[in-house]
Structures are given as structure tokens and as C-alpha cells.
Amino acid sequence: MxxxxxxxxxxxxxxxxxxxxxxxxxxxxxxxxxxxxxxxxxxxxxxxxxxxxxxxxxxxxxxxxxxxxxxxxxxxxDPAAPQGATDGDIRRVVERALTWAPAVPSAVKSQVRNRHITLTGEVDWDFQREAAQLAVEDLRGVRSLDNQITLSSRTRVETAEQRLEYAMLRNPRLDARSVTVTIVENTAILTGHVATLAEKKQAGLATWVCPEVTKIENRLAVRPDSPRLR
Missing domain, CATH: 3.30.1340 (Histidine-containing Protein; Chain: A;)
Structure with a gap:
């Protein structure tokens, strides 16, 4: 270092x-x-x-x-790949990892080019998209990863914004008093401010519990001097 x-x-x-x-x-x-x-x-x-x-x-x-x-x-x-490993070798390992991951649906597909993995497909929940990435990002020889998996659209619920704000307020790892959620066509837009990058990340993660949300725009500002809950 x-x-x-x-x-x-x-x-x-x-x-x-x-x-x-x-x-x-x-x-x-x-x-x-x-x-x-x-x-x-x-x-x-x-x-x-x-x-x-x-x-x-x-x-x-x-x-x-x-x-x-x-x-x-x-x-x-700068990966230390197995000697002589090709994109085809890595692709086979990636496919096996996705197949054996219990939370990854069969709709998830992968491509490997120049040691770069691209994940595609459509799933119902964000945890499935996250599980697919976790299944392959630790594999030897992988240089980069692009998670293009999308979420299937769901029916809008009128109280979705309020339910999300309540969920954030219940989250012990997040002071959500200055966070506002707006949902536009299945996209959750987070505005306001939090005290740390970790809280900004946590706000985004908390938003995925809402089944109406298929995309998040996390516009939260980080203000290190913001007051925090004790």
C-alpha cells in the first residue's frame, strides 16, 4: 500500500x-x-x-x-489466470457456476470475451441478479464483469413510495430521515442526503425489497457532517 x-x-x-x-x-x-x-x-x-x-x-x-x-x-x-486458459475455458466455468448457484434462474445467460464476462437475461428479483454476479466474480482469470440482467416489470402499487420510506426508516443501518423516494414508471428515484457512502448504498439495497421497482436512480448526496441517529 x-x-x-x-x-x-x-x-x-x-x-x-x-x-x-x-x-x-x-x-x-x-x-x-x-x-x-x-x-x-x-x-x-x-x-x-x-x-x-x-x-x-x-x-x-x-x-x-x-x-x-x-x-x-x-x-x-491483472488476473493470474491458469496457464493457457482461453475464453472458452472461462465460459464453461462460468456456466457451471451459474447452473450450480441455487438462487440464479435458468434465464440468466453469460458471454465471455477477452476475459470479460457479460451477464444477460430477465429475472423477477434483484437478489437473483446479485446472486448471478456473486457466483462468477470470484473466478480466476476474470478481468471485468458487466451485469446487464434486467428485472421483469410489475404492476404499480399506489402506496409503493410510502412503503419504501417506511422500510428505510426501519433499517438500523440507515438514517433515512432526509431521504425521499419517488417512483416513476417502475423507477425509484432517491433524493436527499445521507452521512456516508455506506448509507447511500444501503438505501439503494433497501429499495429493491419493493416488487414494483425494476430500476433505481440513487441521487442521494453524501454529507459527512450530517446528524445521525444515536
Missing amino acids: QIASSSMTSPNLALQTAAAVELEWTPELDASRLTVWAASSVVTVSGAVGSYSELAAVGRAMRRVRGVSSAIINVVV
Whole structure:
């Protein structure tokens, strides 16, 4: 792990150090080739990792750091693939992984090109779309992944917005007092503000419990100094 050196204000240096420590203490990630820079609550992580799952872990780690309003991930995947492995080899492993994942419907299909996986198909629930990604993102040799799986349309329910706001208020990991939900043609639009990137992510996850929602536009602003529930 490297920390970019430059003349910095104390808040930026403290945030940069906190982000670097969080990366180093993430067990599923080898942070030895990463560099961290912080400026005005925005953290930039650059470098390389060995797998797509490690790349995803970088983003999750930054969401756990208090004071980060935005994270720029300039990290490339440099996989240690099996000697002589081809796209065909990876495709067969991907198909087997999707078939054996109990939460992934048969409607999910995959394509592999230049070690890049594209998932397509239509499913009923977001957890099925998430399960498909989780089933393949840890596979060796995968350089990147594009989850294009869509959700099937459902009938609108008049109280969907209110039910979503109540669900968020019940969520112990989210202070949703400043979050507003608007549903337009099965798209949930989240506006307002939260205190951390983790809360912004949690608000999006909470929205998927509503069966009327097939797409989310998470426009929540992150304000690290926002008051929080105690």
C-alpha cells in the first residue's frame, strides 16, 4: 500500500490515512499495489489487483470509511489466470457456476470475451441478479464483469413510495430521515442526503425489497457532517 505524498491539509491527510488502513485491513484484498489520495472528502484509489472480486472489495472498503463522500476507483484487474486458459475455458466455468448457484434462474445467460464476462437475461428479483454476479466474480482469470440482467416489470402499487420510506426508516443501518423516494414508471428515484457512502448504498439495497421497482436512480448526496441517529 502506498500513500500519495504531497503537501496536504490535516483533514485530507487523516482521511487518506484512514482509507489506506481500511484497504490494508480488508482480508479479501491484497492492497500492496494500490495508492491512495484524498482531497475534500473525495478519495482516489489507483493501482492493480489480482481479481475482479478484489476490485469490488476496494469499493466496499471505501464505503466503510467515515468522511468519504465519493470514491474514484482507478484500479485495473491483472488476473493470474491458469496457464493457457482461453475464453472458452472461462465460459464453461462460468456456466457451471451459474447452473450450480441455487438462487440464479435458468434465464440468466453469460458471454465471455477477452476475459470479460457479460451477464444477460430477465429475472423477477434483484437478489437473483446479485446472486448471478456473486457466483462468477470470484473466478480466476476474470478481468471485468458487466451485469446487464434486467428485472421483469410489475404492476404499480399506489402506496409503493410510502412503503419504501417506511422500510428505510426501519433499517438500523440507515438514517433515512432526509431521504425521499419517488417512483416513476417502475423507477425509484432517491433524493436527499445521507452521512456516508455506506448509507447511500444501503438505501439503494433497501429499495429493491419493493416488487414494483425494476430500476433505481440513487441521487442521494453524501454529507459527512450530517446528524445521525444515536
